[in-house]
Ligand SMILES: [Zn+2]
């Protein structure tokens with residue numbers, strides 16, 4: 001397991017929504033919520049379904065950030 005600062009509560013990442021400028025909320029690791037999200041994943045993330053353990057093994061922890069205001073979603077790679 002890595003030592004992602006967000007997973008371990010060491011720090012928070014503050015991102016703002018490019019659509020409405022609201023703050024994005026960390027929804028947790030992509031792996032943890034992937035099953036719930038997979039039917040709704042954008043096209044460019046679907047390719048990760050089979051390959052993400054390989055793509056993300058370089059010390060980066062992918063987190064899903066969601067805008068509670070407009071529903072905008074993005075994946076941010078967190079350096080471990
Ligand atoms: Zn993490």
Ligand SMILES: [Zn+2]
Pocket residue numbers: 017018019020021022067068069070071072
């Ligand atoms: Zn927004």
